[in-house]
Amino acid sequence: MTERGEESGPTLPVARVVVDTPLAHLDRPFEYTVPAELDEAARPGVRVRVRFAGKTVDGFLLERTAEAEHRGRLAPLLKVVSPEPVLTPELARLCREVADHYAGTLADVLRLAIPPRHATAERTVPPAADDRPPGVDDAARATPVDDSAWRAYPAGPAFLRHLAAGAGPAAAWLALPDAGSDDGWPLALAQAVAATRRSGRGAVVVLPDHRDVDRLGAALDRVLGPEAYVRLTADQGPQRRYADWLKVLRGHVHVAIGSRSAAFAPVRHPGLVAWWDDGDDLHQEPRSPYPHVREVLRRRAAASGAGLLVGGFTRTPQVQHWLERGWVREVVAAAPTVRERAPRVVVAGEGAAARSDPAAAVARIPTLAWRTVKDGLSRGPVLVQVPRRGYLVGLSCQECRTPVRCPACGGPLQVPAPGAAPVCAWCGETDDGRPCRRCGAAARRSTVVGERRTAEEIGRAFQGVPVRTSRAGHLVARVGPEPAVVVATPGAEPLADGGYAAALLLDGWALLDRAGLDAGVETVRRWAAAAALTRPAPEGGTVVLVGVPPHGHLRPVEALVRWAPGWFAAGELAERAELRLPPVCRTARVGGAPELVEEALAELELPSDVTVLGPLPAGSGGSGEEVQVLLRATDDVAPGLVRALQALRAARSARKAEGVLRVQLDPPDLGV
């Protein structure tokens, strides 16, 4: 019993609640009365149970108000599930923005942002700490920020100083190859976090997979200690996961690292939001409304004044776009430093012999590669990167490997079935056979190249040397410094103590000829990831690129040979701007059964400048019958496109439309 007559502020009798419903047209707060016995517990942010449309459902209490806007009877809150205010105002705002960016609903985004409740976890974590507003104290000011991992970048130390001083600098960072060393990029990120902590603010760092989370964790253990951060990854159990999340919410821990859902971690007063390897598709959430870490964190930085740091060995066109708009500053090493740290990259088959006999460069592993492996094995482990097979067959120039683009819409051309004529993956236009836009050659090629056998051959050729293989699902995390042949698929490369003495990147065109807009970007990203595990050139580190066109100036190849990821990103962006492709414009994919897509297209009230491509049979994933349409909008009309899609979803849900219509904004791999 609470004491009557105790003075209390004016009580706010109305609760505004986000109801957990999948119905898009009900994506707005609903008002409930607060029964006297719940008055104390019914604080903004708590989970509640309410009666909604005849059912008892979960919801989050957004705020308390004095008066209802709803003209009509209000139902009472049934229950406050837990007094924990999990939906902070910042989180509510962030999730609303993310939902609106992707034409999704708030409830959908909240499901991604807030982990399921675990009652035991709530009891084990100490009660909320007092809120301490950030500020630089004198002790922090007196000791210099440790920026040892940033001195190789002219703009690096200043970036850390700004973080430590409480400012919000934004940087696109091209990390130097580090041979997999613990003093490489993980240490740099950890030092950026530590600098941010100097300002009394917190940090969020998102990494694509849990191997990378482990590496940053190890660096943070050294720099800040294991108590100073939590890791939020999907592989923890529900209790551990919720407990760690609560430690952040309750203000006991100010640094959260983890995979994509950690982007929403409720760190108080964030001073830095950072993520590693923007191009990794794991940063894209596979559940509706398919938000990307990049967009979540960018909004977080903008709303909180936090610094922003996106790092990687390569740079995506999206980040390049930010750079060219002046949203982020470049943090890169000077050319001499790059030459010192990067491995030597050579293209096998570029010699005169290969030129006179192109098949020699293709059919077998060239002599240069054999020599490199042999020499490498005398000094340490050698990495052999082998692309997986099974990519869609793409179409590119026979001479220079430039992907052929659709004359009508700029989409990628592909061969849909063995022996079929090439068509555009977006608009269905057939190939008009025009000469290559780069080198003018008329001939095209389309290939799927066999792979694995080559790797086995190498193993057999060096009798007595151990061969290890690593691939997704069968991962080897680390190998020792002793000679070994390490065969790995892209993304599954083990770290080698001291770095690989050499790396062989096989069957380049299996990556390059992949259909889809991102084939070139993805190729450079995967090559660079393997090359970055290799020792620097001055220590003999050599990377051999095998199975790329024997001549010509293919941009991805040049990017790797020159170790010029910034140059590559700029070129890629310029080309996309010319062809009106993302990220210079926004795209949306609407997919589903043919009649559904047809109906949606008729119903959509699109701004006048939106280009409609399709409908076409949907390439992958869907069950045979599905089609998709691509909508393309320039930046100025993109908000109209998103609103139209949101309205479409609302209308469909209001009339209880049958069937599943998949709406996805900024789909990651157009054309597949």
Next chain:
DNA sequence: AACCCATCTGCG
């Protein structure tokens, strides 16, 4: 599932 409102209907 329950409610609200608009419109229809059957009988005076």
Next chain:
DNA sequence: GCAGATGGGTTC
């Protein structure tokens, strides 16, 4: 002319 039925939309 109007009580009660019917139906479609909303959901606090």
